[in-house]
Amino acid sequence: MITQDFSQPIDSTTVLQKIILDKAAWVKAKEAAFPLSEFQQNLSKSDRSFYNALAKGSHQKPAYILECKKASPSKGLIRAEFNLNDIANVYKHYAAAVSVLTDEKYFQGYFEFLPQVRNLLSQPVLCKDFMISEYQVYLARYYQADAILLMLSVVNDDTYRVLANLAHSLGMGVLTETSNEAEFERALALGAKVIGVNNRNLHDLSVDLNRVVKLTEKYADRIPADVRIISESGIYNHQQIRQLQKVAHGFLIGSSLMGSQDLNNAVRAVIFGENKVCGLTRVQDVKTAYENGALYGGLIFAEGSKRCITLRQAQELVTAAPLRFVGVFQNQEIDFIVKIAQQLQLYAVQLHGNETAEFITALRTKLPESIQIWKAISVNTEEKSAVNFDDDFNVTRYIFDSQTANQQGGTGKTFDWSLIPENLKHKIILAGGISPHNIEQAIQQGCLGVDLNSGVESSPGVKDKAKVRSVFEKI
Numbered sequence: 001m002i003t004q005d006f007s008q009p010i011d012s013t014t015v016l017q018k019i020i021l022d023k024a025a026w027v028k029a030k031e032a033a034f035p036l037s038e039f040q041q042n043l044s045k046s047d048r049s050f051y052n053a054l055a056k057g058s059h060q061k062p063a064y065i066l067e068c069k070k071a072s073p074s075k076g077l078i079r080a081e082f083n084l085n086d087i088a089n090v091y092k093h094y095a096a097a098v099s100v101l102t103d104e105k106y107f108q109g110y111f112e113f114l115p116q117v118r119n120l121l122s123q124p125v126l127c128k129d130f131m132i133s134e135y136q137v138y139l140a141r142y143y144q145a146d147a148i149l150l151m152l153s154v155v156n157d158d159t160y161r162v163l164a165n166l167a168h169s170l171g172m173g174v175l176t177e178t179s180n181e182a183e184f185e186r187a188l189a190l191g192a193k194v195i196g197v198n199n200r201n202l203h204d205l206s207v208d209l210n211r212v213v214k215l216t217e218k219y220a221d222r223i224p225a226d227v228r229i230i231s232e233s234g235i236y237n238h239q240q241i242r243q244l245q246k247v248a249h250g251f252l253i254g255s256s257l258m259g260s261q262d263l264n265n266a267v268r269a270v271i272f273g274e275n276k277v278c279g280l281t282r283v284q285d286v287k288t289a290y291e292n293g294a295l296y297g298g299l300i301f302a303e304g305s306k307r308c309i310t311l312r313q314a315q316e317l318v319t320a321a322p323l324r325f326v327g328v329f330q331n332q333e334i335d336f337i338v339k340i341a342q343q344l345q346l347y348a349v350q351l352h353g354n355e356t357a358e359f360i361t362a363l364r365t366k367l368p369e370s371i372q373i374w375k376a377i378s379v380n381t382e383e384k385s386a387v388n389f390d391d392d393f394n395v396t397r398y399i400f401d402s403q404t405a406n407q408q409g410g411t412g413k414t415f416d417w418s419l420i421p422e423n424l425k426h427k428i429i430l431a432g433g434i435s436p437h438n439i440e441q442a443i444q445q446g447c448l449g450v451d452l453n454s455g456v457e458s459s460p461g462v463k464d465k466a467k468v469r470s471v472f473e474k475i
Contacts, residue, residue: 004159006132014203015073020154022105023130031135039142043170048124050147050173053096054194054228057250062241063096064271065126065175065230067254068117070101070108074205077108079258084116090264092121094271097147099126099252102140114143126175130154137166147173152183153202160190175230175252184215188222195223196252200233207234209244216247238273239426239446265324268295272475274397274429274449276326277468279307281461283320288465290321292472295449297323301340302330302352306460307453311340318344326350326374334359338366348372350399357392364394372396378403379415379432387419391427398424399451402432414438417445436470443475450475 006024057063068091070082091098100117101109111127118125124146129136131150140148148167150160164174176192178184179202187195197212212231216223223229231248235241236256244251253270260266277289278298289297299314300307305328309317318325324347329337331353341349348371351360360373367373374397379387381402402415414433421428430447435455442450454460456467 002133002159002162004132004156006154015205016153016202019073019103019106019130020132023103023132026104027133027135030139031133034139036135036138040138043138043141045171046124046141046144046146047171048122048146050097050124050126050175051193053124054173054230054250055226056096057228057230059245059247059249062245062248063228063230063250064094065097065099065250065252066091066095066257066267067099067128067252068101068113069099069254069258071106072255073106074200075255075259078255082108084113085120087263088117088120090267092123094267095121095123096250097124097126099128099149099254100145101254102127102129102143111139111143114140114145118144118146124173126173131163132159134162134166137163137170137172140167141170141172145172147175149175149177149196151177151202152186153177153179157186157190160186164190164192177232178215179211181215181218184219188219188227192227194228194230196230196232197248198232209234209240212244213247235270237448238270239448241270242273242443242446264322265295268293272449272472273443275472275475276429276449276451277456277463278326278328278431278451278453279305279457279461280317280463281307281309281313282463283317285463285468286317286320286323288463288468290323292468293475294452294472295324296347297321297325298328298350298451298453299325299344299346300328301332302328303332305330311343314340314344324348328352331355334363334366337363341367341371346371348374348396350374350376352376352378352399352401357390360392360394374399376401376431379419381413381415387421391424396427397448398428399431400428400447401451417442420445420447434471436467436474439471439474 054063068087071077100113101107102111103109126147127140127145128149167174175194175196176187177196177198178187179198199209199211200207228249230250231244232252235251235253257266272293275294276296276298277294280286280297326348327346328350375395376399402413425446428447429449429451431451434442434450458464
């Protein structure tokens with residue numbers, strides 16, 4: 001029996017306390033309209049284990065809880081076109097579990113969303129709400145939830161035990177959320193199996209990604225081996241994943257994905273990184289790149305390249321898989337670049353020659369705004385001094401590639417990676433001789449991703465399926 005009083009918060013000035021005050025009123029009204037006696041006898045246990053799904057997460061291969069969220073107090077409306085069918089049909093390919101917001105007032109969620117999502121996938125579904133009563137737990141199971149969220153910033157230990165025990169009796173798992181040392185200690189003492197660390201301060205909505213690092217490091221010797229740590233909130237890119245997976249076994253990601261118009265590629269970018277397979281010449285290689293986790297596919301139009309293709313070849317390749325295609329050009333006419341980019345509806349054009357800032361500015365005025373401009377920075381394999389260049393605001397991504405005495409790109413050789421400018425790694429994709437043998441060192445450089453070409457080939461333009469798979473398994 002719960003004795004904690006949620007109708008009279010100590011401090012109603014913070015966002016969290018306002019939410020809890022409203023939640024207590026919502027529960028009272030909902031229970032009056034739809035009494036527990038009307039549905040309790042019809043409840044069955046969940047047959048999808050939240051704990052088993054999350055147990056597969058590790059520091060090497062994190063588990064992902066991907067979230068269906070229409071709005072939030074910190075961001076307002078996040079996804080106007082909130083189509084659960086479309087969202088679930090993307091998430092089912094990548095998630096260990098799927099989180100569904102059911103709070104109405106602050107997140108525009110509904111309990112009815114739970115079965116809608118669950119019927120479209122095989123993963124366990126987490127009911128994400130501000131749980132303060134046994135009635136809500138029963139209601140979550142009635143709507144087919146396989147797990148619930150319990151926030152230690154909201155419930156005391158006695159309330160937690162009542163709600164967690166009830167959830168377990170219904171076959172549901174519990175994601176136990178913490179946000180500071182006191183709550184993390186409580187989670188450990190309460191025997192929580194999956195502990196979430198919310199990097200967002202729910203009282204003022206600020207975000208600190210170091211929170212999960214500080215807490216896990218402080219209590220490292222007290223965290224049981226079978227307990228899974230989940231980092232929640234503030235995850236927007238793969239660099240953050242790589243930084244935090246040293247201490248977390250999984251990630252709960254919502255807002256950054258829900259804000260994207262291209263949800264599938266947004267998920268791929270954050271989970272796998274911004275990785276590109278370049279020099280594609282065959283349909284089967286395009287499919288292999290996509291199936292293994294590539295975000296971008298490189299199509300080379302630079303004359304003289306062993307992997308140069310025609311417009312007709314490219315038109316066949318771009319229909320083979322939903323990669324973001326990048327056209328690679330080298331010292332070619334602006335009108336030619338624009339023509340190819342428009343006809344293929346490229347995601348980006350990559351300039352791999354001696355194009356000047358003036359050339360890039362002129363190209364920008366003629367290219368559709370939706371098509372990005374990338375620039376390759378060629379670093380001599382014998383170079384020992386720092387790479388200096390001016391960051392061009394018209395350039396979205398830089399490709400740092402190897403150069404030998406007589407060849408730019410496609411050399412199969414690496415350059416000295418210590419020369420990569422630290423302050424621009426958030427815009428850099430690393431290229432040049434990356435293969436299954438050095439991919440682990442390459443991704444440790446902290447760039448956005450890697451650009452694969454000759455290192456995953458059996459011959460120029462022919463990708464080796466086993467090498468591509470090997471690289472992405474290590475990513």
